[in-house]
Amino acid sequence: MVTTVADEQFGAWLTAFNNAASSTSVDALIALFHPDAFWRDFLAFTWNVHTAEGVDAIREMLIARFERTAITAWQQAGPVRSNNGVLDGMVTFNTSDACCDAVIQLRDGKASIVLTSMTALKVLDEARNMGSVSDYPKSGEAGNSGVETDTGQPYCVIVGAGHCGLSIAARLQQLGVPTLVIDRRERPSDTWRDRHDSLMLHTPSYFDEMPLFPYPQNWPLYPSKNQFANWLDAYRSVMNVNLWTAAECVGADFDDALGKWRLQVRRGDRVIELNPEQLVITTGLFGAPKMPTLDGKERFKGTQQHASLYRNGRDYEGLRCVVVGSGTTAHDISADLWASGAHVTMVQRSPTLVMRWQTLSDGLAQLYGSEAKKRGITTELADLLFAAIPLRSVLRMHQGVVSQAKQRDAQFYERLKSAGFQVTFGEDEAGVYPQVLRDPGRYYIDVGASELIINGNIKLRSGVAVTGLEEETVVLSDGSELPADAVFYATGYDRKPLAPIVNKDIAEKVGWLWGFGSGISADPGPWEGEIRNIGKPTQQTGLWFLAGGPGIVRSYSRVLALQIKARQAGIPTAVYKLAEAFHAN
Numbered sequence: 001m002v003t004t005v006a007d008e009q010f011g012a013w014l015t016a017f018n019n020a021a022s023s024t025s026v027d028a029l030i031a032l033f034h035p036d037a038f039w040r041d042f043l044a045f046t047w048n049v050h051t052a053e054g055v056d057a058i059r060e061m062l063i064a065r066f067e068r069t070a071i072t073a074w075q076q077a078g079p080v081r082s083n084n085g086v087l088d089g090m091v092t093f094n095t096s097d098a099c100c101d102a103v104i105q106l107r108d109g110k111a112s113i114v115l116t117s118m119t120a121l122k123v124l125d126e127a128r129n130m131g132s133v134s135d136y137p138k139s140g141e142a143g144n145s146g147v148e149t150d151t152g153q154p155y156c157v158i159v160g161a162g163h164c165g166l167s168i169a170a171r172l173q174q175l176g177v178p179t180l181v182i183d184r185r186e187r188p189s190d191t192w193r194d195r196h197d198s199l200m201l202h203t204p205s206y207f208d209e210m211p212l213f214p215y216p217q218n219w220p221l222y223p224s225k226n227q228f229a230n231w232l233d234a235y236r237s238v239m240n241v242n243l244w245t246a247a248e249c250v251g252a253d254f255d256d257a258l259g260k261w262r263l264q265v266r267r268g269d270r271v272i273e274l275n276p277e278q279l280v281i282t283t284g285l286f287g288a289p290k291m292p293t294l295d296g297k298e299r300f301k302g303t304q305q306h307a308s309l310y311r312n313g314r315d316y317e318g319l320r321c322v323v324v325g326s327g328t329t330a331h332d333i334s335a336d337l338w339a340s341g342a343h344v345t346m347v348q349r350s351p352t353l354v355m356r357w358q359t360l361s362d363g364l365a366q367l368y369g370s371e372a373k374k375r376g377i378t379t380e381l382a383d384l385l386f387a388a389i390p391l392r393s394v395l396r397m398h399q400g401v402v403s404q405a406k407q408r409d410a411q412f413y414e415r416l417k418s419a420g421f422q423v424t425f426g427e428d429e430a431g432v433y434p435q436v437l438r439d440p441g442r443y444y445i446d447v448g449a450s451e452l453i454i455n456g457n458i459k460l461r462s463g464v465a466v467t468g469l470e471e472e473t474v475v476l477s478d479g480s481e482l483p484a485d486a487v488f489y490a491t492g493y494d495r496k497p498l499a500p501i502v503n504k505d506i507a508e509k510v511g512w513l514w515g516f517g518s519g520i521s522a523d524p525g526p527w528e529g530e531i532r533n534i535g536k537p538t539q540q541t542g543l544w545f546l547a548g549g550p551g552i553v554r555s556y557s558r559v560l561a562l563q564i565k566a567r568q569a570g571i572p573t574a575v576y577k578l579a580e581a582f583h584a585n
């Protein structure tokens, strides 16, 4: 291997780290960090997903965890990358229980960011567990009955067989954890099929791969909803996921004496109790469709429906359609109605976050996709490098992306504003990705509908709300009326309530899911620094959550599977800084 100056500088830091580690001097370790450094840990030191921000927090973590973690074989892995004086290098190391990776970023000879991440438990023989221990329940294939007389119980139950449930199930299957997934639908992938016909995934497939089973090379960049639904079915089958369909979780309480869940599952006219030790909830973030309360709704002679019920524009050719809302679904439906020959008006109440796909994808393509692969960045490595950006830096980075977008796409925004469309980049100007992590909705990644607004194919009423309906019109807050034959409410979804899937006390104990306390109105503080309750221990023993798009879930499912496996294997997993439950007022 050719040794570069960057390698030498990185090597010098590693030697200093090793020396400080062997003297177990926290002061000597701390001297190797910038005062404003971050140390993000995925389980290796904390058995938690936790970011220590600043040397004081890092010191506290090291005092609590460094000695007991007993790291060995801390050594460089692969070449060091140098960019404007910032060095990025990879390290592998072992703890008493696990093999781990680290990503270390050095600035002026000191660490500014460290990510430590557990990759495998030593007790594991991950070699090939497919179809062995986790064949529970033997009679549990979709459509089978009589499972309540089965002899065993799964160690883990996952509620919800969307991509999140299947991802964590496949990971647990790989690790040999007896796992059962239940879903209330006959065919869970229909969640995607039931969405509007023109829907394509909005994130590129090179980022959105599910774990362990990559897409074939000819897979489209933006698969259609049906392709993705078919993929979910194939994934479940190939990854040998144990799934009960038409099985609804109607209640879950944790029996403290038993140390297990009492999970009530309705299948047909029977309710079956399951007693897993671990319960993973992957029922999605969206609850019931939000419908505005409007005067005169019953007077309106045309059709009206929530956007979740819209399939296609076939029946609307030549009709006057009003789409209420200006997020992704409003744009998709408006474009689809226009393509079907309808006269469409979108009603935008308040400014909307819009960014062009190309602008966003350039950053992602540095890590993911064929060009990155040619540079030796595998998806696993990309996930690690992606995770090495602490959320505080994610915000700053995306504020930078927004300022670049404002320049790069200045003309686009000018034209959009000239058409009357009100644009925002978010309360803290951080753009789309942080919005997804805090308040999934109220944004549009432009894949074409913005141009239709600009050129007037989709008409726009902006800065007004819909206040009511008359027989043939939609009434707006400025007193004007829009003639309409059909109204579509692309007004989003409520937050998914945890109860009654778990009982109310447990839901209360666990608090909010999602967001990280960034202080915007949809994500109130205090600062948490990690996504609340996702892929990490919660205030309720044995209760876990997973949510988000496939690209994000790929990493979190790995981390979650290791935590569950460690508990099944009886490895001590004392959690450092278990997050407090958060409740918004």
Ligand SMILES: Cc1cc2nc3c(=O)[nH]c(=O)nc-3n(C[C@H](O)[C@H](O)[C@H](O)COP(=O)(O)OP(=O)(O)OC[C@H]3O[C@@H](n4cnc5c(N)ncnc54)[C@H](O)[C@@H]3O)c2cc1C
Pocket: 159, 160, 161, 162, 163, 164, 165, 182, 183, 184, 185, 188, 189, 191, 195, 196, 199, 200, 201, 202, 203, 247, 248, 249, 250, 282, 283, 284, 285, 286, 329, 501, 546, 547, 548, 549, 550
């Ligand atoms: C119109 C639309 C377009 C979208 N487009 C994209 C996109 O392009 N890219 C993207 O990443 N995301 C998109 N999303 C967000 C999308 O919903 C999520 O990414 C994805 O579906 C979430 O997956 P999930 O596994 O968390 O939940 P879901 O796919 O919602 O799966 C949850 C499952 O839980 C089951 N369930 C719920 N309650 C129970 C119960 N009590 N007992 C048993 N089973 C239960 C449900 O039947 C369901 O199958 C879109 C959403 C909408 C509405």
